[in-house]
Amino acid sequence: MNKEWYQHILREQLLPTIQEQFGDEQCLFQHDGAPCHKAKVITKWLGEQNIDILGQECFNSRSLALQAQKKILSKMATVAVANLLTDDVSSEILDELYKVSREFTKSKKEAHKIVKDVIKIALKIGILYRNHQFSPDELDTVERFKKKMNQAAMTAVSFYEVDYTFDHRILSELLLECRDLLHALVEQHLTLRSHTRIDHVFNHFAHGEFLAELYGDGEDYRLYLRKICNGINKLLDEGTL
Structure with a gap:
């Protein structure tokens, strides 16, 4: 054959x-x-x-993102988000988030599901936003989420770059605030399954033990964190975050 x-x-x-x-x-x-x-x-x-x-x-986050896009966009009348999450920087960050999640959970399957949920959430919210589905009040929530996510990103990088500043409680609180804003944003638009994905993603990355390992002295974790923060810095410089 x-x-x-x-x-x-x-x-x-x-x-x-x-x-x-x-x-x-x-x-x-x-x-x-x-x-x-x-x-x-x-x-x-x-x-x-x-x-x-x-x-x-x-595992390859770019391939996963393209697959999710194909599945989700096949149900939509738009291709406005066709390149979302498939740029080099975003793909690199997602790849490292997969690796560090796999290291922490000791499960490829769980790490894959976490990153897959990240991609699905981002795609669906991106589609809603670009198709003008949010009300004025929801657009205010979008702006609040962007600011909070920007704050979380800068805090994550600062904790990496400045020794002895890491406090998992601060970063965890910021991420959970981002989670709650997303729940409020999609309340009228997405299903319970999407809300479950939001919880899955943010509860994982905001977990105190996960953050302690990520910012700890482990060589592998430090390598993952360096690459993640380098990517975040690029997105911050581009104004994406």
């Missing part, structure tokens, strides 16, 4: 079954060592379909 025909079988038979059984959950795929299973075209396709190969690191 050639690789192209095998990919056709995976696409037409395996993927629909996985989606029916597991929905949006990340899956692990374990092959038996056969050459067709190791072929680049197959492993690449599995990664694009959000199916990890057991023992390999397939």
Whole structure:
């Protein structure tokens, strides 16, 4: 069986079954060592379909964002947010957030779900905003959220750059305030599932133990934090945050 025909079988038979059984959950795929299973075209396709190969690191935030965009925008009459979250800087930050979340939770599946929720939340709010779905009062909430997120971003970078200033309570409080503003913003627009995603994301990143590890002395965490803060600084300089 050639690789192209095998990919056709995976696409037409395996993927629909996985989606029916597991929905949006990340899956692990374990092959038996056969050459067709190791072929680049197959492993690449599995990664694009959000199916990890057991023992390999397939996560790529850009691919995940593009996949989410395709799924969400297919239901919309606009492509105004087609490039949201797929720029180099945002992708790099999301990749590092995945790595640090994986390190903390000891779970690829949970880390993947956290970043996937970040992407879905950002996409849906971006679509609402660019399609003028928010009322004047909600637009005020948008501005308050932007300011609070900017404050949280600058605080996160400051805690990294200035020794002995880190206080997880301050950063945690800022992130939870961002969470509450998002809940208020989408109250009339998104489902309970989206509210659950918002809680999932912000409760994770605002968790005191997570922040303590992130800003601790661990070499891996310091590397992740440096890359995250470098990316945040770029977004701040661009006026994106």
